[in-house]
Amino acid sequence: MENKKQGSPKRGHPKKEKVKLSTSINLKLTESDFKTVKEKAEKLGMKATQYAREMTLKGGIKSRFTLEELDLMRKLGGMGNNLNQIAKQANKSGFGQVSIEIVNIALQIKQLLDDR
Incomplete structure (x- = not known):
């Protein structure tokens, strides 16, 4: 740390201030x-207490993607x-040679969406 300049501004994102949860509400269910x-x-993908806190403070939760949705997007x-x-190859060598590959991928996409 001796090589660093004194008083130089720090780089990157500022550190997030961590607020300690110190007060509780008892909830019977x-x-x-x-x-x-x-x-x-x-x-x-949350704990029950975290879910209850978000619902109480914000009135709703912005839903994350499910594992199934993440797999589908991937x-x-x-x-x-x-x-x-394939489009790059078609532009390079002509559409006739890659048309079969295009049809196969289109069928795979249709099957993937129909399986949902």
Whole structure:
């Protein structure tokens, strides 16, 4: 640290201030209500207390993508990449040679979307 200049501005994003949760509200639920809250929280990848806090403070939760949706986006992204490579090849060598590949990818995309 001896080589660093004194008083020089720090680079990068400023550190996020961590606020300690120090006050609590006790909330009693029936077993079925707690199970419902816990299931909803798990679907969003959250703990039940975190879910309850967000619902209380914000009145709703911005939903994250489910694992199924993330997998679908990854597959579609890969297929889009393949399609771009085929388009590049078609422009280079002519459409007739790559038309079969285009039809196969279109069928894969249709099957992926129909399986949902």
